[in-house]
Amino acid sequence: MPASLTALAGRFTGPAWRRTLLPLAVLLLAACAQAPRTPTADAVLWADTTLGQPTQRPDTEAALRLDPALQAYLDQTLRPAARRQGGLLALYEALRASDIHVVYDASTTRTAAETFDARSGNCLSLVLLTAALADGLGLSVEFREVLTDTQWSRLAGLHVGNTHVNLALGPRPSPFASVLLAPPPMVIDFLPPEAAGKLPARRISRQRVLAMYLNNRAAEWLTQGDLATAHAFSLAALSQDATYPAAYNTLGVVFQRHGRADLAERAWRDGLARAPEHATLLANLAAALRAQGRLTEAQPLDAVLARVEGTAPFTYLARGTAALRAGDPAGARDWLLKELARDPDYHEIHFALAQAELQLGHPAQALVHLQRAGAESPRPELRSLYAAKAEHLRALGVH
Template sequence: MRPTLALLLLACTAVVGCTTVDALPARTPLPTRDAAFAPPARLPDAAAVLAVDDAMRAHLDGAGLRHSEDPRRALVELLYSRRSLALDYEGVTRTAAETFAARSGNCLSLVAMTAAFAREAGLPVQFRSVAVDESWNRSGDLLTLNGHVNVSLGWPAAAAGQVLRSTDSALVVDFLPGEQVAGLRWRSISQATVLAMFMNNRAAEALAEGRLDDAYWHAREALNQDPHFSAGHNTLAVVYRRRGLADAAESVWRTLLEREPANRSALANLAQLLGQQGRKTEAGTLQARLQALEEAPPFRWFDAGIEALRRGDLEGARELFAREVARDAGYHEFHYWLARTELLLGRQRQALRHLEVARETSPTPQAQALYAAKIEHLRAERSR
């Protein structure tokens, strides 16, 4: 019987753990083993995920969204009213056009379709990752940890001579009942991360069906889209292990643990691999780290770090922000607040490193520009 593997999947995504980091190590290139995998039945096509086809354009024609009092609500009514399109939730990851044609998809599929329609209608779009409670599914010997994403719609840009209510709050489109998501923490994510999530979902679905070659190329494409996407690293390692490439799987999991020392999926999977290879001491060390991790809801240590800063407890705040970075190194605000605390402690080199990662992982050009300005300012201060 094959061992049970823990895989981080999206019907939408999450990562857990804890530990302290002084400064992030340099990124280690991931091993690619293209020669070990046959070409996929269908090439991963990131451009198709959010593309609008003729059938979707025809559905928008005559809707008169720009002339409605609230074009965002008019779009939602057009897409999700039972009197109109009547889409249903189904646990399959589809592109925007595929979701429209099938009239169903999982939450990531519905987010992609909504975003594609919104952009075609001239509405600004923001992708959001929602911090939901952990939810595991089992398919054979494969465990998957589900997460959740949704999308918010803004007001269209004003044409010449027009004044639109562009300062109104965004309209959030979610596919879970309101009582399930009300009050949950969320964070903005980039389109690159959404595309990585999509490819990772496709990889996990291929894995569950035993299509290793397809799984490999989609996991590889997930990391091409977003090299910081932790779930993509874990999926790629699982694929390698299934193909018998234990050295490549170990390398990917160790690379992920360099970045996120408290990533529970990586710790569990690597410990299992080492144990099966007879490397009991190394496996035991990882198991001990895994068992020592404190269970904590998303943002718990971040919120506690902010409170520690307010109290003037800089060392305590640094420890708490570092814990969040250790379990999720792909979220820019964790790095920013850790950088800010490091700077208050006089540790400019560490602050600069985390600001650089905050810039790399930030979801919007505006945030990237803001971090770039802070980096240049800090570098100028250090050179004086």
């Protein structure tokens, strides 16, 4: 489903879409130990040569680098438009125009140049593309983390916690310009204007955004089973921002999958030293302690997690799918509706409900859920799958 761009500030408005989320924070079982060290010492201690050589070396500067095609677009299209109508309006119109319009795709976090080439990406990809072009136009760029509840998805056996980022643009400050006469900032976002304008956000540094990019890529390599490359990107993320808890979490999962429970525990404890209520770090550490029989140590972590997060993500979805496998579609539907009440927009819940409704003899309701699953899916291949199943029902006369 193509995404529409939102810009806020005076006349800069765009069509609505739906929520889009990222960066990735991986949740998985593992283990724990030791107090925080300096980032430099951590990089040395965590340099595990038994992981092998990475498939790809992290290139932090690539995130915002203009390749020849993007540089040519900036020089030949954007700058002339900026001279006619100002940099802010020129950039906004370019982002929503068909020649650079970005379609939402959560499967890969792309650099600015890759997003321009593919014309698709997640919200962080859009932020990188917009920031690179804004830098080229001499605009001021403020990166922002939108403060919403973590939304969860599942990928390659991992639970992925999704947060949301956007950015605010304005003219570059001048010592001679009056603050009172300065135009309001323009917020670029995939979210609809009414949502993007009302949700609270906090300013984050460029280093944090780069750490998010590197951590996203680490998590994506992790889902592909490439632990060496995931390890390299996790360390690169921490070298950009040693306070970013999600990077410690991903690093811990890498070590857990590599069989280094001691290093996984160290990474998670270091992350919790910086963010004591980070849900994924708490969950991983508590699960690891329980797996080692250290129940007394796990209990206070579980208590904090219950206060912070409540019921673990996908608990009801897991029970619902288990009921489907056991041949109990009515019970499955009850569990799935409870999960849907917590997250009405997650595609897997709607797909499971479609299966339950079909087994209960309600094809029309199943079609509704299939259509919703397709509309909410973040990945093109899943949208195609759900659309095919919905078309099959329509071919059978279901409406």
